[in-house]
Amino acid sequence: MKSVNLVFMFIMLAVTGFSQSEKKLGQAKVSHAEPVYFDLIRDLGARRGEKELNIGMGMASFDNYSMHSYLVEYEFAPLNRLGIELEVPLVFHSAANPETDSHHHGDDGLEGIKAAIQYSFFVSEKLQTTMAIGYIFETRRKGFDLFHQTGSIHNPFFIVAKKWGNQFHTLLYTGPSYEYDKETGSTTTALLLNANIHYILPGTKNFIGVEMNQEIHHHRLEMMVRPQVKMVLSQQTSLGLAIGIPTGDNDRNLDFLARLIYEPRKKKS
Secondary structure (H helix, E strand, C coil), rough: CCCHHHHHHHHHHHHHHHHHHHCCCCCCCCCCCCCEEEEECCCCCCCCHHHHHHEEEEEEEEEEEEEEEEEEEEEEECCCCCCEEEEEEEEEEECCCHHCCCCCCCCCCEECCEEEEEEEEECCCCCCCEEEEEEEEEEEEECCCCEEEEEEEEEEEEEEEECCCCEEEEEEEEEEEEEECCCCCCEEEEEEEEEEEECCCCCCCEEEEEEEEEEEEEEEEEEEEEEEEECCCCEEEEEEEEEEEEEEEEEEEEEEEEEEEEECCCCCC
8 A cells, every 4th residue: 555655646746746837838749659559648748638448358378378358447638748547457367278277377356456647748749759758556466355465566667759751650668667576575677668660541540550569577588579450430439459479588479459449529628
């Protein structure tokens, strides 16, 4: 609970600080393609009042078991350029051979609760570039017991995104990740590096692209290459699909994610 309180205190201080300078900020915003798998905390350069609801379903295959995941995610922008996200992920496992299942894959149920904040500190329409910083905090829980916290994950991050012409978009996300295990008292450190390139189909908001999600820990590099598409279903709804292909030293086989995105119309102020 102490970690959760610190995170919310950080968010409140950030909101207070940003609100003091909000009136000085321009209304510039560059439209960037948002990755499907490792999505952002609201759009870069978000405008106050923007909201988004995501419902996701995924599956990942390992050597001895499969993992089925579900998520409900809510994003909103209380101030210009500031995004906040709350997410509840669920996970369930199925063993390849139930008779020899040793439960090394972990517990089923609520994986944790995720809270995140993101601030776009640089937005240039002339350079078609946006930069942002942020912080992700996740609790780790066991099964469906909301009060059994087994640890936490902390991930400060930096983002730089650039639009090349009208169709091509690139984005780089990087930062350290610290995972604390409450039962052993140990902390595992990793470096996240996610590189993305997307192509917006002319005259639409649909895109095709690829994410390269890399994680470096204990001098070991794990990378998943994720080809993906995003299709607009209506003015307020779109569907993102991503397939993960492992490369290099990786204990994960193929994975898949479908993300339904609903963005309510912004109320006129």
